[in-house]
Structure formats: structure tokens, C-alpha cells
Amino acid sequence: MAVMTDALLDHPAPAVVIDKAAMTYRISSDEKRTSSGNIAGRVLRKITGNESTVEIHALKELSLVAYHGEAIGVIGLNGSGKSTLMNLICGKMQPTSGAVYASSTPIMLGVSAALVPDLSGAHNVILGCLAMGLTRAEIADRHDAIMDLAGLGSSINLPMRSYSAGMSSRLRFAIAAAIDPEILIIDEALNTGDDEFRGRTKKRMDELRQQAGCVFLVSHSMKTIQDLCTRIVWIDKGDLLFDGDTETGLAWYRKYTKELSNGDRFAAAKIRRRMQNMLETVAIEPVQPGRRKSVSP
Template structure:
């Protein structure tokens, strides 16, 4: 089967500062203040067309950074992502302008996706109906709850019918009815052979929906493979992690974070 997404040695590094003063000093004397932090480091794997890949890992592991790089929202610091097809990212607030109304956001995002005014007029009723926002569709997005933003973003993106879909915690907010409807839409895409990346802490959803898993830990790819194998290992890790005291959990996270820091002072 043809490859849909190839990720080659991808690293994303951010410059970190403790104070505004450090940031200003680094502008004047580059490299003399602050430190580098590798959000993800040297990640490589390939995804075939029709794969549904779950991105799992504890908070702060780098899942969203990786999904944003695959989606073209964030550029990698080094490495390469080769994508065969149109990509859409569904995440809370992704691409939404808080000053615009729901209707205006639909028009704006559809224009960015290359839709003609005629096509926008055609898909508008479908997007509004799927979003379940009712009269709120005419209100500024800044008045929306996180669940409402997710509904609007999801409704726009699934109507676009992309080749590759990235869902970043977009089903974790809002009501269960909408989440079920959205999952049904995702399963429809799955049956049609779309490539999907699914970021979620809902392990039962990941286990039932995904065909492969990429386990990200401390910015590194710990394991990639079939769902039944990787999820078994990840579930065992999560059970052990949750049995740790809050202090030991923090110590574990701090240890991972320290590995990702590069003090360049």
C-alpha cells in the first residue's frame, strides 16, 4: 500500500526564557541567554494510506506539536515531513478567528481551502447543521465555550473531505451526542480509506478506532506499531504511572523535561 505520510528525523526546538529580560538580552546577544527545549526530537515513522494512527502519551509529551507539524501549522526545526494529499487539522480553536462570527469563520476557512463562493454557499447549510450551534452561529466565536468552538471547527473540517485528517482532542469537549456523531463521521472516513491521526486521552476510543499507535514519551517516539501491541504496552505503563504518588509522577515528568532542555548560556 502507498505511503500517505512520511516523517523523517523530525525535531522541533523552542527557545525558552525565564524572564522578559532574558528574552531581550537574547535578541541583542543571541545565544547568551535562555535555553533550547526540544518539544519533539528525531522522530521517524511512515504511515500508509488508510491507516488510522493514534498519538498517545502523557500530557506534555509532544503529541500536539507532532500533529501540528504533520498538519503544516508548525514548521519543524529539522527533519522532513512528506505528505501525499490535502490535510486538515481539527483542534479546539484551530484556525478560528475569535473576533468573527461562526458564519464568518466558515466563509473565511472555506476561502482559505480554495472554495469558490458558489461552493461555500452550497456547503454552508451542511456545516451549520452538523455544528448544532443554532443561533449561536451568528455570534462572535469569542463568546463560544470550548465545546462550541470544537463543534464549529469539526463541522468545517469534515465537510472539506480532506485526504488526511488530524484530530487533536477535538472530541474531548462538548456533549456525548456530538462526540458520537463525530466518531460516526470518522468511521465513515475510515471505511473510505482516509488517513487519520487521532490525538486523545480516551484510551477506549483510541483502542477501538485506531489501526496503529505512535507512543510519544518526553518528545521521543517510544513505540510505533499495530494497536493491539502498542496499546497493551502503553496501558500497562499508564497503570503503573497512575499508581505513583503525585510527587513521584512530577519527578518522572521533570526527568523527561530535563532531557529535552539544552542550556546554551
């Protein structure tokens, strides 16, 4: 990463800077002892703390910069490290190595967002907005916009536990987007939306980006990513494979998943290696006094 020159000061400011961040877990495992010892012995080793452990590299060393005004789609197979990366960005966990910086506190919207199932959708709107720091007056001002975006009609007065997955997702997104967050993280929450809701979602995300916001969207829906995102980050088995324009990223990802579904792991591995070789190195340099920093290939 290069220090920004005066001629480049009009470049969008970074919203999130990830500097060689990695996440490794150490977990217990019986893998090395399955061929010897009985069950009682394994239980005893677990109790005494003498069991073997293995390292799981949920996210390998990764560097990238997300700018204000971007909508970044994060794609990858299950277990690739997408949610780990989102948790690092929003500060739910600290990286094992490296660092993550954000220009403001990210707001994370996920399918497990904590609302109260026994309360109506309308009451959850108030509860969710209060939890995000809005005043009663601000909630009243934004009430109609939230309801329009959720598009639940009279169902807004029913207990949230009676909602379908799609209805719950729509309500969570409408609440999270009510505060004009500078950094919004959406983890799998929009996969169940219909075409009408995707249209309203795109309009709202465009508004957020125009207000210099930055959106991260984790999704397995390629249509949702294609419709809503301006950039793709592809993670596979903890490795960053692609960071670039949406059309190119999705084309390669579809080829990769097609080879896997056909059982041709050799062809899939070849695509994976090609993606890694195509990546351009990003280095993060300290900011010099009085200067701003940006990214250069």
C-alpha cells in the same frame, strides 16, 4: 523501509512519510548562573546576548509511515512532543534534522483554529470554508451537512464568543471536515464533545478513511481514541514508545500512567524501557526509478 514489489502494489499508498525527523530548540536559561551574579548582571547578559542556552529535544529522531485509510491516535503526557509532531506534519515548522513528506497539504484543526469570535457560527462556516478554498456554490451544497455535523441548532446564529469549548470544537471539526481533506490533523479539538457528537464524528471520520483519507487525532481522551482510531502512536518525552494497534497501545499507556499516578516511577520507567525495546526499526530507502516504496518491519 523496503521498495515495494509488483506483488505489493495493492498496498495502500503512503499519505505521510516521516524520515528520521527530530526537533530541537535552543532557548536561553539562567540555570547555570542562578548561584552566582545578581539580577542586574543576568539582565545585562540577556541584553548583550551572552546568556547561557540549553537544548530542548522536543522530538527525538522518529520514523513512521501513515497510510491512506488510517485514523491514527497520537497519545502521550503533556509536553511529550505530540503537538510538535503535528506541526511538523502540517508544515508549520521544519524539523531540525530528517524530513517529513505528505501526499497533499494537510489540514490542521486545533482548539486555536483562527475563526472570528464576534461573528456568528453561520458566518464562521462561510469564512472557514472560503479560507480552505471552497467556492460559494460548494459551500451552499455542503451547508446542511456541515450544520448537521456541528449539531448546534439555533445557536449557530449566535456570536461564536458565546459558545462553550465543546460547541466551538464541534463547529471547527464540521468546517475542517467539509472539504474531504486527504490528510486531516485534529489536535485536542474533540476532547469536549459529548457521546452524540462522538457518534457523528466517528461516522464522518469513517467516511474520510473510506475515501482514502488519513486522519491524525491528538487527544487525552482514551475513549475518544478507542472509538475513533485504528492505530496508536505513543510519544513520551520526545521518544516514540509505541506504534501499533489501538487496543494494545492503550492498554500499555494506561498501565504507564497508573504507575506514574501511584508515584512508582521505577515501575513506570520499566514499562517505558519495555516499550522502546519492543519497537521495530523502520528505515526509509530512496525510491528507485519506476518503483513505489512502502514499509516493512
